[in-house]
Amino acid sequence: MILTLFDLVLIIVLPLLGLAILATEDIFKAVVLFVSFGLLMALAWVRLNALDVALAEAAIGAGVTGALFLSALNRLERTVKHERRLDRDDERKASHE
Amino acid sequence: MNRKSSLKTERFSGFLTSILSAALVVFLGWALLREPPGENLTAEAIAPLLVESGVASPVTAILLNFRGYDTLLEVMVLFLAGLGIWSQATVDPTNPLVFPAPATHPTKAYEPGPGSELILATLVGILIPLMILVAGYLTWAGEFQAGGAFQGGALLGGAGILMIIAEPQRLSAIPPPLIRAGIVIGPAIFLMVGVFCFAYGGNFLEYPRPRSGFWLGLIEFGVAISIGITLTTLFVGGRPNPRGAKGKERP
Amino acid sequence: MTITTGYIFSGLILFGIGLNGLISCSHQLRKILAVNLMASGIFLILIVTGYGADGSAIDYLPQAMVLTGIVISVSTTALALTLACRIQHRLNRSVAETEEDGDDD
Numbered sequence: 510m511i512l513t514l515f516d517l518v519l520i521i522v523l524p525l526l527g528l529a530i531l532a533t534e535d536i537f538k539a540v541v542l543f544v545s546f547g548l549l550m551a552l553a554w555v556r557l558n559a560l561d562v563a564l565a566e567a568a569i570g571a572g573v574t575g576a577l578f579l580s581a582l583n584r585l586e587r588t589v590k591h592e593r594r595l596d597r598d599d600e601r602k603a604s605h606e
Numbered sequence: 607m608n609r610k611s612s613l614k615t616e617r618f619s620g621f622l623t624s625i626l627s628a629a630l631v632v633f634l635g636w637a638l639l640r641e642p643p644g645e646n647l648t649a650e651a652i653a654p655l656l657v658e659s660g661v662a663s664p665v666t667a668i669l670l671n672f673r674g675y676d677t678l679l680e681v682m683v684l685f686l687a688g689l690g691i692w693s694q695a696t697v698d699p700t701n702p703l704v705f706p707a708p709a710t711h712p713t714k715a716y717e718p719g720p721g722s723e724l725i726l727a728t729l730v731g732i733l734i735p736l737m738i739l740v741a742g743y744l745t746w747a748g749e750f751q752a753g754g755a756f757q758g759g760a761l762l763g764g765a766g767i768l769m770i771i772a773e774p775q776r777l778s779a780i781p782p783p784l785i786r787a788g789i790v791i792g793p794a795i796f797l798m799v800g801v802f803c804f805a806y807g808g809n810f811l812e813y814p815r816p817r818s819g820f821w822l823g824l825i826e827f828g829v830a831i832s833i834g835i836t837l838t839t840l841f842v843g844g845r846p847n848p849r850g851a852k853g854k855e856r857p
Numbered sequence: 858m859t860i861t862t863g864y865i866f867s868g869l870i871l872f873g874i875g876l877n878g879l880i881s882c883s884h885q886l887r888k889i890l891a892v893n894l895m896a897s898g899i900f901l902i903l904i905v906t907g908y909g910a911d912g913s914a915i916d917y918l919p920q921a922m923v924l925t926g927i928v929i930s931v932s933t934t935a936l937a938l939t940l941a942c943r944i945q946h947r948l949n950r951s952v953a954e955t956e957e958d959g960d961d962d
Contacts, residue, residue: 512860520863523901524870527894531878536886543890550897557864559904559920560752561665562927564744568760569931573837574893576767577931580841581938582886583703585945623880631873638865638902649914664917665924673921680925687932691939756924833928840935843942 519553540578547571660819662750669754670822674811678800681793681829688789688836695844699778702770702842730772737765745830749819755826755833762834767841782846785835792832796825861905868901885941889934896930 526546530539547570554563652664652672659667669677741761748754770777799811799821806814813821871894878891900923907916 512858512863516860516863520867523867524874527871527874530890530894531874531882531887536884539887539890543893546894546897550901553864553867553901554904556860557904557908558915559907559923561663561748561754561757562900562904562920562923564752564757565760565924565927568757568764569837569927570897572764573760573767573841574931574934576771576841577935577938578886578890580703580843581942584843584942585886620881624877627873627877627880630876631869634872635866635869638869639862648918649909649916652917653914665920668917668921669924673918676921676925680928683929684932687936690936695939695943756928837931840932843939 516556519549519556523549523553536582540575540582543578544571544575547574658815658818660813660817660822661748663748663752663754665752666748666754666822666826670825671813671818674800678793678796678811681796681832684833684836685789685793688839691840691843692786692789692845696847697777697842697844699846699848700775702777702846703774726772730768734765734769737761737768741765741830741834745826746823748826749823755829758826759830759833760837762830763837763841766834766838770838770842777842777846778848780846785839785846788831788835789839790832792829792836795828799825859910861908861910864901864905868898868905871895871898871901873898886938889937889941892937893930893934896926900926 523546526542526549530542530546533539533542547566550570551563551567554560554566652668655672656662656664656667659671661667661671741758743758744753744761745755745758746753748757799813801810803810803812803814808814875891875893875895875898878894879888882888882891903919903923903926907919909915
């Protein structure tokens with residue numbers, strides 16, 4: 510009913526986190542930010558009186574989807590041009606020299 | 607070369623999409639905020655019917671009883687995703703997490719440190735039985751509080767993913783027909799209960815009145831197991847093929 | 858500003874950011890992340906319609922719909938990721954050899 514400070518912080522941080530996910534260079538960082546985004550969404554569901562959705566979002570949205578993305582990142586990392594994993598880029602540069 | 611002009615076109619279309627999506631968001635916001643969300647007719651309609659539905663939690667009653675057909679279709683969509691993953695890729699069951707690189711970009715293999723396997727094995731030994739227990743409790747508790755088949759199934763899927771990450775070689779000990787049975791059991795129980803309702807004189811998925819809670823519990827049990835095994839299969843990314851990972855290497 | 862208006866704003870901006878990212882980003886994983894962001898924005902708006910502001914009862918129907926939506930969204934994400942990996946492996950060469958011009962990310 511009343512807009513508490515907690516709600517205000519959630520309302521502002523969620524779109525900013527979304528922007529950060531799409532704007533960072535490092536893909537690995539984007540996936541980790543996406544997992545934290547899922548957990549913040551679970552908090553938003555609790556504030557909106559949707560407890561079942563909060564449980565499901567924390568388990569499926571953050572957990573399983575994050576694991577799927579990391580597994581796909583492991584498979585894709587060898588062939589994509591704009592991949593930008595900062596630690597692997599240093600390794601590749603060092604191995605090419 | 608056209609490189610510079612195509613680069614300029616790319617930048618301009620990036621700017622244009624930002625403007626257009628902002629315009630769409632403004633229009634949707636005007637449409638949504640003109641009339642704030644009003645009276646909830648659904649809540650008033652289902653409150654007297656809740657006792658008849660067999661469970662005490664309104665969300666579970668809506669999911670499995672009042673809108674049971676939608677949940678059946680959703681379980682079928684998850685089954686379709688499992689079917690798609692199962693049919694199009696294979697993994698090596700002795701080492702399902704390692705994918706060989708194509709010949710154009712070889713990378714050096716990742717060797718884990720000496721202590722990380724011990725930590726992961728100990729953690730998994732403690733956590734996985736606990737997760738299975740909590741998943742069962744969540745599925746059962748969905749009848750009267752927040753919980754239900756999806757939450758329990760998701761926790762079961764998390765336990766399966768943890769097991770695959772910690773001890774990947776265990777996948778070779780599970781016979782593939784068992785995994786297939788696990789994926790199929792949820793949609794199968796749901797469909798069979800739906801057809802079985804014909805015998806009691808009702809329509810498809812119209813549960814018999816005095817003990818409809820029993821049928822809902824049966825459906826939840828099957829759906830939770832199926833969601834757990836399907837999510838684990840989605841993570842593994844293919845069916846176990848004992849002859850090695852076909853389709854991932856160059857012939 | 859009430860809770861409902863605030864969360865509707867948040868959901869709408871998330872949807873817009875996701876839509877823009879889906880079209881403009883060039884990496885496949887970022888596109889799939891953008892689709893998930895769009896879905897989360899829409900779920901926020903759906904649940905807000907069932908919030909039950911100032912005294913009225915909580916509406917549970919949008920919550921059931923969003924629960925269904927979360928499971929379908931994870932199925933779609935898994936299938937999209939597998940197809941993306943499969944496309945990369947079938948092409949069997951890096952994307953750098955197939956794309957000539959520069960992209961913005």
